[in-house]
Amino acid sequence: MLTFVPDPVLLGSPRGREWPVLPGGRPAPGGNPPRTADVVVVGAGPAGLAVASALWHHGIHDVVLVDRSGRPCHRFFGRVDLLGQRVLRSPYEHHPGVEGYRDCELLDFARLHWGLLTPVERREIRMAQAGHRSVVPVDVFDAYCGHLASSHHVAEKTWRGVVREILPAADAVTVRTDRFGVTARCVVLCLGEERRDAPEHWWGGGFPPPSVSYWDQKLPAYGERLVVVGAGLTAAHLIGGGLAAGKQVHWVIRETGERYQCADVNSTFFRPEGRARFDGVDWDDRLDLLRRYRHASIMFEFRPELARAEAEGRLVVHRGEAITKVAPGAGGTAVLRMEGGGRVTGDHVVLALGTTPSIGTGLLPGELVGERDGWPELDGRTMAYARAPRVFAVGAAAGMVLGPAARNIDGHRVATARVAAAVAASVRHGAGRAEFAPAPGRAVARV
Ligand SMILES: Cc1cc2nc3c(=O)[nH]c(=O)nc-3n(C[C@H](O)[C@H](O)[C@H](O)COP(=O)(O)OP(=O)(O)OC[C@H]3O[C@@H](n4cnc5c(N)ncnc54)[C@H](O)[C@@H]3O)c2cc1C
Incomplete structure (x- = not known):
């Protein structure tokens, strides 16, 4: 194949x-x-x-x-x-x-x-x-x-x-x-x-512990090791940024393998025949279609660099790992505890859990x-x-x-x-x- x-x-x-900009793009005047x-x-x-x-x-x-x-x-x-x-x-x-x-x-x-x-x-x-x-x-x-x-x-x-x-x-x-x-x-x-925020049981809800942030927040300066959690394109960009900055990156994904696709959505759904699959089916079948045909995924173009980084040990991928707890670690690090008993520690952890x-x-x-x-x-x-x-x-x-x-x-x-x-x-x-x-x-x- x-x-x-x-x-x-x-x-x-x-x-x-x-x-070049067209005239007429001025912002609304002040006031209300x-x-x-x-x-x-x-x-x-x-x-x-x-x-x-x-x-x-x-x-x-x-x-x-x-x-x-x-x-x-x-x-x-x-x-x-x-x-x-x-x-x-x-x-x-x-x-x-x-x-x-x-x-x-x-x-x-x-x-x-x-x-x-x-x-x-x-x-x-x-x-x-x-x-x-x-x-x-x-x-x-x-x-x-x-x-x-x-x-x-x-x-x-x-x-x-x-x-x-x-x-x-x-x-x-x-x-x-x-x-x-x-x-x-x-x-x-x-x-x-x-x-999408982290599940409450990871640290008890509210603001994340020190050294943990979300994808839509500015990354602070951190030491040598970045941990990225998530399976989508946002995670891929964060990983790419960490590797480009010369850091070691750990990537945690719940699924057993990463998915490389053009889009998160099967392309038929962008066309009328795909949308027609929604017309005429009941609520539960629609939920089922959404569940089956929309998945976090990464653009194909990332694949060569991520594969190379993994082979060279600059990227460590933790596949099939479900997080149970996130807690502060020694020396300002953050520790992820996994369902299978493993741990991943990072100088900084960034969560890209979707929207x-x-x-x-x-x-x-x-x-x-x-x-x-x-x-x-x-x-x-x-x-x-x-x-x-x-x-x-x-x-x-x-x-x-x-x-x-x-x-x-x-x-x-x-x-x-x-x-x-x-x-x-x-x-x-x-x-x-x-x-x-x-x-x-x-x-x-x-x-
Ligand atoms: C990093 C990233 C990359 C993406 N890339 C793509 C892509 O390549 N192709 C694609 O099709 N989609 C992409 N998406 C999905 C993308 O978010 C949507 O397609 C697009 O931004 C959605 O447009 P929108 O106007 O619905 O939402 P937004 O762009 O989020 O705009 C909604 C606006 O409503 C405002 N708002 C919300 N609530 C209130 C309120 N109560 N009062 C006042 N204002 C409010 C928000 O501040 C925001 O400005 C991407 C998403 C992300 C996060």
Whole structure:
């Protein structure tokens, strides 16, 4: 059998090039947004950007985006850069641009900037054009997101705020943040995913012990030995970073072997026939499909370097090891105790245990989320919450409707097409803004 091993050189795409920018990308002015809008989008990551861009094509321009950072895609690129990730897993066809409208897609954008690309990046574009697997530089994706934000006037509608509460009423929804409130005809939740914390029994819950951190925190300076826990691409980047810094790395994975794949999701789920497997099957069968077809995995390009490092003893892989306890060790080290009785000690331990979809719990009243097995109850045609029809979800939260690809950039675009059409219809056919009703018993837009 042939084993596919693409060239690791792909992983080293440059970051931080100067890209030409369109006028119109200015951020929202200081102060607070208007107290009413047609649509509020909560979360301005790739999913929120896709939604706002699609609404622009539908002629819905009275949109307020609220994000913790106040900047489109800030969390996504912050996470990626912290790990030193230089290429996306998604191919050129997966992008947050708008489906069904003549727009500049990611591949068009990359070709337009041919002169800024390296020979390796150009070869990947030719691969994409020929229909082969290809790899997208984070730098190109970042510039493309900036282009989308400018060309669809998203940046100037994005406001900094932490959403605390979402209160649906009969003909409007009020979004309350730490700084302001906005009442809108419809609200789209694009909340993304939070990092998965360690099980409570590892150290009793709360903050990790000294010398232990999570993948989305800055790595402190540490001694000679780094321990990485996790089986996914994030773990691979952390290992790569440790090896590049000349450290000895120990890698702990619960599974009996690491998995090298293009994506965590079987590629059929990115296509309509894969999504159709979800339509018409019941809840338990969907859970089963999610369990069987989404797995933590590592891009093929890492394989040669990780195999070489293991053969040379710079990387020690602890396969099939379940952690039972994490505790401080002598001299500022951290010790992992394993189910089989073994121990792994490191000068620093970093946990990359995955992420959990944010489904609106804690923002919407619990009974409106309808949470079951960690998923909200959504209408599959419109992605609206079944019990709050003016509130919609795009991104990871749509996993039980769209299948495992919902958690990837391509899934955001598919969900966006459905949501934008439903929201546009609701805004056009709904009552005028003067008739907006605040949620019962609550003040609208209290600052
Ligand atoms: C390191 C890394 C690499 C990845 N690489 C890929 C890849 O190559 N291809 C791919 O398809 N997917 C990739 N993913 C998955 C990726 O996270 C998603 O595809 C994408 O970021 C999700 O976009 P999003 O907008 O749903 O979420 P996010 O990018 O997380 O955006 C959600 C936003 O909502 C904000 N928010 C949440 N709650 C609130 C609140 N209460 N108030 C205000 N703001 C709030 C957050 O701060 C955040 O800015 C990667 C994920 C990680 C972590």
